[in-house]
Amino acid sequence: MKIAVGLSGGVDSTMTAYLLKKQGHEVVGVTMSLWDGTIPIKDHGQSGCFGPGEARELKETAEIAKRLGIDYEVIPLAEQYKKNVLDYFRSEYKAGRTPNPCVKCNQKMKFGFLIDCAHKLLDFDMFATGHYARVSENGKRLEKALDNTKDQTYFLSRLKPEQLSRVMFPLGNLTKKEVKALASEVGFNDLATKPESQDFIECEDYSVLFDKGDIQPGDIVDTNGKVLGHHNGIIYYTIGQRKGLGIGGLKEPLFVVKIDAHKNQVVLGTKDELFSKALKAHDVNRLLLGENENEGRALAKIRHGKNLAPATFKIEDDNLYVTFDEPQMSVTPGQIVALYKDDAVLASAIIDEGI
Numbered sequence: 001m002k003i004a005v006g007l008s009g010g011v012d013s014t015m016t017a018y019l020l021k022k023q024g025h026e027v028v029g030v031t032m033s034l035w036d037g038t039i040p041i042k043d044h045g046q047s048g049c050f051g052p053g054e055a056r057e058l059k060e061t062a063e064i065a066k067r068l069g070i071d072y073e074v075i076p077l078a079e080q081y082k083k084n085v086l087d088y089f090r091s092e093y094k095a096g097r098t099p100n101p102c103v104k105c106n107q108k109m110k111f112g113f114l115i116d117c118a119h120k121l122l123d124f125d126m127f128a129t130g131h132y133a134r135v136s137e138n139g140k141r142l143e144k145a146l147d148n149t150k151d152q153t154y155f156l157s158r159l160k161p162e163q164l165s166r167v168m169f170p171l172g173n174l175t176k177k178e179v180k181a182l183a184s185e186v187g188f189n190d191l192a193t194k195p196e197s198q199d200f201i202e203c204e205d206y207s208v209l210f211d212k213g214d215i216q217p218g219d220i221v222d223t224n225g226k227v228l229g230h231h232n233g234i235i236y237y238t239i240g241q242r243k244g245l246g247i248g249g250l251k252e253p254l255f256v257v258k259i260d261a262h263k264n265q266v267v268l269g270t271k272d273e274l275f276s277k278a279l280k281a282h283d284v285n286r287l288l289l290g291e292n293e294n295e296g297r298a299l300a301k302i303r304h305g306k307n308l309a310p311a312t313f314k315i316e317d318d319n320l321y322v323t324f325d326e327p328q329m330s331v332t333p334g335q336i337v338a339l340y341k342d343d344a345v346l347a348s349a350i351i352d353e354g355i
Contacts, residue, residue: 001125002026003168004118006110007072009061011183011191012130016170017068018186020128029065029072030118031058032109036078039086041203049105050081051202067188075117077109084108086209093206093235094214096261097334100155101200107158111167127167131156134172138165142287142345147175154304157338157348158285210235218264220247223257228268234259237266240274240330259333275327276354281320281337289339289347298339298346300324302331308340320349328354 005017007029021027035054043052058074065072085105092099115127131152132145140161145151156164171179183192201208207215215233222228229247231237236244241256245268257269279302294315299308300322310325322337331354339346 002028002123003126003128004028004030004115004122004124005070006114006127006129007031007061007065008130009057009064010130010196011180011188011194012132012171014064014068014130014188014191015179015183016128016130017065017070018182018188019170020168021068021070027068027070028122028124029061029068029070030114030122031061031072031074032081032114033058033074033076034078034081036082038082039208041201041208044202046199046202048199048202049101050086050200053202064188064191073118073121075114075121077113077117080113081105081109084113089206090210090214092334093210094261095334096234096259098238098332099334100336102155103158103336106155107163111159111163115166128170129167130171131169132171132176133169135164135167135169140164140288143172144340144343145169145172150176153345154301154336154338157287157336157345160285161287164287207233207235216264218266220245220266220268222254223267223269223273228254231266234261234264234266239332271329274329276324276331277327278321278323278355279328279331279337280352280355281322281349282318282352284315284318284320284347284349286347287345288341298341300328301338301340302328302351303335311339313339319352320347 003020003025005027007013017027017029034050035052041051062072085101088104089099089101132147132150133153133156134143142153142156142164144153180192215235217230217232219227220229220231237256237259239256242253252270254268255271255274256266257273258267260267296313298311298313300311301308309328312323314321331351333351333353335351336348337351338348
């Protein structure tokens with residue numbers, strides 16, 4: 001087959017291209033160009049998905065393609081990224097929710113616009129990436145990677161079956177250790193030892209993405225409405241946060257338990273108040289879950305790295321209700337809940353609230 005590989009300049013995508021070429025496929029590398037200089041981010045040499053260092057990283061990726069002996073194309077998608085990822089990111093924070101830009105980027109950009117726009121320039125049969133996941137049954141079955149510590153199915157759980165039906169994840173049956181060993185063995189030791197970055201933007205302060213009017217000071221209150229202090233903008237807070245609250249003299253540690261965008265308030269509570277027995281979510285994406293399967297048992301993941309929690313689920317009017325066997329900490333509006341059965345993703349939805 002002719003396969004387009006999403007190259008990032010890292011060891012995972014490079015070894016993906018190497019393995020596919022070794023298997024006899026015709027391979028071409030493609031990379032998204034997202035930076036257009038319209039947002040004031042200074043180049044401090046920091047690595048990230050979005051920022052002024054992109055030109056440097058594209059040059060490095062082109063060199064990797066040359067070392068692999070494959071053709072390479074850069075696909076300009078800055079406008080699509082601003083509308084589908086940055087606008088989403090801003091609107092979620094302004095609404096008091098915590099966005100997941102990596103999930104949105106996968107859904108809209110890497111497995112959407114990148115493939116579609118690459119097809120206008122190139123003829124290829126499948127699209128491959130260096131994600132640690134497995135896919136089968138024409139995209140209906142998205143399975144966890146063999147290396148559970150690197151599994152990325154949570155970030156891919158919003159993809160539709162029709163998107164998954166045209167992609168390959170060659171690293172799904174390998175461990176990260178094996179991928180790095182292979183890279184060293186075949187002459188890419190520089191990538192095997194290269195520090196990895198998963199930063200969203202090349203900047204520690206997300207406020208550069210917002211207009212000044214988007215960030216307004218307000219009150220920090222407890223769950224009874226008592227004013228404990230003041231904040232400089234709700235965009236700086238997320239559910240479960242304890243550090244950086246600027247509140248002193250407390251009898252016990254307090255955490256962010258709610259962000260009220262309507263009142264422009266950050267609500268603090270005790271650790272016990274962070275736990276939810278259930279959650280409500282919307283926009284259900286069914287993968288293995290049939291159209292008429294609206295209730296059952298599953299393992300639920302409410303954030304990347306979080307252990308799977310046994311739960312009961314029910315779907316009503318495209319709203320997903322998940323009741324945990326044991327209360328879960330920091331259920332965060334705006335994040336994704338993914339339901340698993342064995343090693344496969346049943347469905348996912350966007351969290352509205354913990355209950």
